Amino acid sequence: MRNFVGKFRNLSIKRKLIISFSVIVVFPLITSLLLSNNIVTNFMLDEIASLNETSINDSSKVLNRTLDDMAYTLLNISNNSRVRELLQDDNVNYKIQFSKIQRYVKQKKFDDIFDNIPISLMTYNTSITILGEKHFDYGNWEEYSRYTKEMKQNAWYKEIIKSKDMRIRWIGVMPGVENKDNYFFEAAMPIKISNSSLTRVGVVHIRINEKDIYKALSSNNETNEIYLLQHNGEILSCKNKDEISKNINNRLNVTKINENLGKSYIDVDKNGKKIVINSVSIDKGDWILISLVSYEELVAPLTSIKNILLLINLIFMVSFLIVALFISNIISKPIIKLRMSMLKVESGDFNGKVEVQSEDEIGKLSQNFNNMLDRVSELLVLTKEQERLKRDAEFEALQAQINPHFLFNTLSSIRWAAAAYGDKKVEDMVHALSILLRASITNGQEMVSLESEINILKNYLDLIQMKQGTTIIFECNIDESIMKYRIPHLLLQPIVENSILHGFEDRNEQGVIRITAIAAEDLLKIELTDNGKGLQGDTLDSILNRESQALDDKKYYKSVGLKNIHDRLKLIYGQNYGIDICDGEKNGTKVTLYMPFQKGGEHIADSNAGR
Structure with a gap:
């Protein structure tokens, strides 16, 4: 941390300002972008998951309603007294050869019964077949009689005939007996003689074309793939009909589907593609209805939004950086100019004044610097003048020292001459004057003892008195x-x-x-x-x-x-x-x-x- 602070302090003002702007503006902007992207992504994924869950629930309601209608139809026919009477009559008189008119009359009676099935099933291609225990069978679809014998060979029919319970058998999705390329949702239940008897007189069978069922299921999920599965993963209905009766385990993990029933989760299929999966249980057939949607397709709009947000943020960041550069230049340029002027002064050029362009702290500092240059220039002129005066004074002092020394030597000669001629007064006066003259020659000593000053006074008074x-x-x-x-x-x-x-x-x-x-x-x-x-x-x-x-x-x-x-x-x-x-x-x-x-x-x- 200290190394970082030290390096930051050594940076130029301009770089410090740019880094400060980046820390204050750009970094929070990037952080907010990342957080907003994450929040928006999670929010939209939750919304999409909620919509998918609502959609799959709507589809399950359609399927459950259809299965309810099928169950109602089966129960209505199974418990219809007229159906029971007709079938019982056939079982008793099965050896009698009925005329075509008699057979037509019986078929007409069954047609009336078939006309009373729920309206909801009328929207589908619904086929109802009544299989008698003996030879006679009835149906509401063309040429049913050609395929009833084959239908009685199926395992579900044999299981119903042997069983003593009266429950509905949800057979699942089976290929059509008349066309193996078509698949049908099928269900069946036994018909007994009376409510109190367990004796069977036939089996009522109902089927609906799988294409009609899938169309109804996918009406609310046009962008999703809908699958109806057995719990073991066997596909009962889907968009691609070639997958029917195959196992979805070839694409997805069936165990995960069963573990996440009623939930939304993300899985990766066998091709490595991320899939968002919503599932719901269909109780009547003990089936699973799932909705699949590509994760990439879900997040594609989010990616567009992210790109737009990223572009907007990039524009903002570039704009902020341009503004930061502009402001840093405004702040740092006067400082750089001031520094250049200081370097000129440091090199001895005192004419490098700074142009003052503002009245802020930097402007005032520049003005003070200019004032300082003016003052320094004045002091330099004054110093040069003082140096000149000092040199002149020193020269004059040197010259002045010549005269006292010359006079002192001359007075010494006069004193010795007066002594030689015996003039005591002149000798004493010259001696006193010599002492005063010697005292006036300071030789650079500005301070003397008080005792020396007193002696000078005494010699001066002696000279005056003489x-x-x-x-x-x-x-x-x-x-x-x-x-x-x-x-x-x-x-x-x-x-x-x-x-x-x-x-x-x-x-x-x-x-x-x-x-x-x-x-x-x-x-x-x-x-x-x-x-x-x-x-x-x-x-x-x-x-x-x-x-x-x-x-x-x-x-x-x-x-x-x-x-x-x-x-x-x-x-x-x-x-x-x-x-x-x-x-x-x-x-x-x-x-x-x-x-x-x-x-x-x-x-x-x-x-x-x-x-």
């Missing part, structure tokens, strides 16, 4: 545990420079610069205060936003330095950090720097950069 001939008091109140903390390079010097240039200008009072550092929880606060003029009405916002001032405005240079420091802190540590500017407690200005602090850490900027 230059101006003044004294500036520098007070540093920082715990040694904080001195190793790393801060951005040259962060404090511009603030001190602002204090000297703007705070101490035109002041006779000795300048004082104090620096303190306090670490509280995760915040490092560095405060630089001076005793200069103070802000004189300026605020932090006014100082930081004073970018449009003229380049020769001193306030402009003051704001640029502080703004650079403020922006550097935000860029390195995040928007929550920066500087604050306010008046001192008594006079002067206080600048406070806020940076993140981690106890025991030396370079917290690594984890906070770009915040």
Whole structure:
């Protein structure tokens, strides 16, 4: 199952959709076709079997009615007092030679009796014969007298003469005495002198042509074969007269016929042909009436119906598959186009936008892909521009590094020359300047220890004092545990420079610069205060936003330095950090720097950069 699911997942969207349509539509359609065919076939076979059963029952009723009429006729003649008198008279006077007129009169009397037989038998070619025990016989058919002697030689006649019972003998189907090619249903019973006597005076015999009987039996079964059988399988009546008196066992299994009396079943004849068989028992003659119909002929209409249903279902399935292909193409085509565009992008071609043709999920996905391409293209242009600017900056930085190194080497030469000539002041100034210049060369190190920054401030103040001939008091109140903390390079010097240039200008009072550092929880606060003029009405916002001032405005240079420091802190540590500017407690200005602090850490900027 997992292998199947895995293979299905690897199929294309189009194939998945086609398979899904097949599973959802085609397979149920095929299943319903098979089930409907099976149901319709069984239903129609049951209906046909029911019709055959009804038909064979109707035929059995016709035969039973005919046999009832034959029995009634036999009983009516056997119990007729006039018949008994005539036959008894013949037996008494059989030695007397009757004239032709006397014989005619007696025959006429019997003709009147024969005319009273049931109407139903009149539809058949019914032959009635009265066989006297002596010489005289009577009948209602021509030339009967020529065949009565032969009839008295049959086993059934002898059995009736010897027997003492008065029951009807159903002889069955016998060939005609006058024509062996014709077969007749025959029955007979004895005629006694009276109801209380067992003395016989003759036998009454009745026969009906088998063709007439078969015609009546098959009137309701024109498409079926009708057989009248003995229980042993001997054929009494059928369509093919050559089969009469033969055994049906040559074609069908007689045992199965007897086992399935009154039922409908399917059997295979000796030729391998499937036959639907219905049977019913005929009690009077102890016979079996069966109806045979070819299974192929029965299912031929079903086959036509099946073929029509199959054709209709095939048309539906082909239509469904065409619709499935159409729908799958509609769904999969935009996905295929999107995939091709992605392959182009993968190969480096960012111009392969997808044509958006719908507003569904795929259309929105295509639109998002196009938007992404536009954004990527913009980022590529921006990246290229940034790369160009970076290369230009790196080139300028390389050039800029040449000048400080050149100046540093030149200052070293001047210092050694001043030392050689014994000018101590010049030597000290050049030495201090050299240290500042060396500190400005970062060599790629953006972060330095707080202790290094303090040393830079001290050298800068020394240089300023030697230059101006003044004294500036520098007070540093920082715990040694904080001195190793790393801060951005040259962060404090511009603030001190602002204090000297703007705070101490035109002041006779000795300048004082104090620096303190306090670490509280995760915040490092560095405060630089001076005793200069103070802000004189300026605020932090006014100082930081004073970018449009003229380049020769001193306030402009003051704001640029502080703004650079403020922006550097935000860029390195995040928007929550920066500087604050306010008046001192008594006079002067206080600048406070806020940076993140981690106890025991030396370079917290690594984890906070770009915040």
